[in-house]
Amino acid sequence: xxxxxxGSIVAIVACAGAPRARPETLAESTNATLAPIASQCALVxxxxxxxxxxxxxxxxxxxxxxxxxxxxxAPLADCLIHAxxxxxxxxCTHPRVDARATTFCKAHPGVLSACDGSDLLTCQGDDGIExxxxxxxxxxxACAERRSGELVVRGCVxxxxxxAGAPEHRCDGDAIVxxxxxxxxxxxxxxxxxxxxxxDESGAVTARCESAASRDCTLGGAAFCEGDVAYVxxxxxxxxxxxxxxCGALGLACAVRAGRVSCVHRGPPACAxxxxxxxxxxxxxxxxxxxxRVSCKHLxxxxxxxxxxxxxxLCK
Numbered sequence: 306x307x308x309x310x311x312g313s314i315v316a317i318v319a320c321a322g323a324p325r326a327r328p329e330t331l332a333e334s335t336n337a338t339l340a341p342i343a344s345q346c347a348l349v350x351x352x353x354x355x356x357x358x359x360x361x362x363x364x365x366x367x368x369x370x371x372x373x374x375x376x377x378x379a380p381l382a383d384c385l386i387h388a389x390x391x392x393x394x395x396x397c398t399h400p401r402v403d404a405r406a407t408t409f410c411k412a413h414p415g416v417l418s419a420c421d422g423s424d425l426l427t428c429q430g431d432d433g434i435e436x437x438x439x440x441x442x443x444x445x446x447a448c449a450e451r452r453s454g455e456l457v458v459r460g461c462v463x464x465x466x467x468x469a470g471a472p473e474h475r476c477d478g479d480a481i482v483x484x485x486x487x488x489x490x491x492x493x494x495x496x497x498x499x500x501x502x503x504x505d506e507s508g509a510v511t512a513r514c515e516s517a518a519s520r521d522c523t524l525g526g527a528a529f530c531e532g533d534v535a536y537v538x539x540x541x542x543x544x545x546x547x548x549x550x551x552c553g554a555l556g557l558a559c560a561v562r563a564g565r566v567s568c569v570h571r572g573p574p575a576c577a578x579x580x581x582x583x584x585x586x587x588x589x590x591x592x593x594x595x596x597x598r599v600s601c602k603h604l605x606x607x608x609x610x611x612x613x614x615x616x617x618x619l620c621k
Contacts, residue, residue: 336555336556336557336570336593336595338555338556339368339555339557339592339593339595339597340597341386342368342371342372343364343368343590343592343597343599344597344599344604345385345386345388346364346367346368346371346592347364347588347590347597347599347601347604347620348388348390348391348394348604348605348620349361349364349367349385349388349394350362350363350364350367350619351391351588351601351604351606351613351619351620351621352391352394352395355615362617363580363581363590363617364581364588364590364592364597364599365578365581365590365591365592368592368593369565369567369568369592369593372535372550372552372555372567372568372593373535373537373548373549373550373566373567373568374537374539374548374550384396384397385397389605390605403436403437403438405421405424405426405438406426406427406428406433406436406437406438407432407433407434407436408433409421409426409428409433409436410426410428410429410432410433410436411432411433413428416428418459418460419459420448420449420450420459421438421448422448423440423441423442423446423447423448424438424439424440424441424448425438425439425441425448425459425460425461426438427439439461441460441461441462441463444461444463444466444489444491445463445464445465445466446461446462446463446464446465446466446489447461447462448460448461448462449461449462451486451487451488452486453485453486458486458488460488460489460490461488461489461490462487462488462489463489466482466484466489466491467482467484467487467488467489471484472484472509472510473485473509473510474510474511474512475502475510475512476500476501476502476512477491477500478500479493479494479498479499479500479514480492480493480494480500481494481500481512481513481514482512494514498514498515498547499514499515500512500513500514500515501513501514501515515547528561528564528565528566529561529566530559530560530561530566531559532553532559533551533552533553533557533558533559534549534550534551534552534553534559535549535550535552535559535566535567535568536548536549536566537549537566550568552568552569555568555593556571557569557570557571557593557594558570558571567593568593569593569594570593570594570595574591574594574595575591575594575595575596576591576594576595576596577591578591578592579591580616580617580618581617581618581619582611582618583609583610583611583618584598584609585609586600586601586602586608586609587599587600587601587609588600588601588609588618588619588620589618590618599620601620601621604620606620606621607621608620608621609621
């Protein structure tokens with residue numbers, strides 16, 4: 306029943322759409338807010354494989370990760386928090402296949418990009434399965450080739466969006482517009498962020514997505530606490546953004562450990578962050594300083610596998 310899990314997972318933990326904990330999968334913990342999150346993370350980790358990000362291959366790291374990143378990707382969060390099977394999880398995390406782009410890329414191995422009318426086709430993934438098509442007409446332009454030194458670059462050429470003399474980076478509402486070698490890109494800032502223009506050391510115009518928090522990010526991967534609020538800086542393309550989580554609202558405290566920020570149990574932890582184990586058909590693990598027990602059978606799996614994750618127990 307295991308399936309590949311690509312990309313990222315988040316969960317909204319304090320909204321009306323959050324799921325209720327199923328009695329059969331409730332944790333040993335007294336933290337009722339974390340119980341449904343832990344149950345869902347047991348499903349996500351059991352559906353993941355070695356190609357997925359480490360944050361999603363164990364229920365402990367999944368709980369830590371998505372609490373902090375909860376507000377960043379609400380549509381994906383809503384999809385995943387209601388997933389009932391690996392097929393559901395896979396459908397949430399994998400973008401819909403563009404049949405035309407996939408067909409082209411399979412027929413042209415080694416080709417990275419191409420123009421098909423006004424569409425820009427970009428080849429990605431094994432057998433082109435993750436290939437994409439962008440309609441350049443929606444940017445007010447067309448797909449074309451441009452030379453960048455010895456390289457031929459294909460992209461959307463949109464004179465109105467990127468006229469001659471336009472800065473390489475600028476804000477367009479709450480989106481960043483990049484204009485390089487005549488190629489135009491427009492990327493909207495994540496929810497809760499706004500685009501801010503500035504200048505670098507040489508005086509060139511820059512643009513980045515910033516949060517409304519009192520502290521902004523300059524480097525991806527940085528993490529810090531302000532009281533019981535956890536902040537983590539994330540790199541998204543050419544800009545650095547910030548995700549935050551109110552640990553206090555979950556009855557937890559914010560802590561930075563080994564450079565990672567997480568929401569943890571107040572006071573002495575009830576358990577150590579050891580690898581997950583099996584207790585019959587139940588998966589037991591420690592997350593946020595609380596102990597959890599989740600029934601693999603009630604998640605739709607046959608049993609608990611003591612070595613399902615390379616030394617880490619998972620449902621199978």
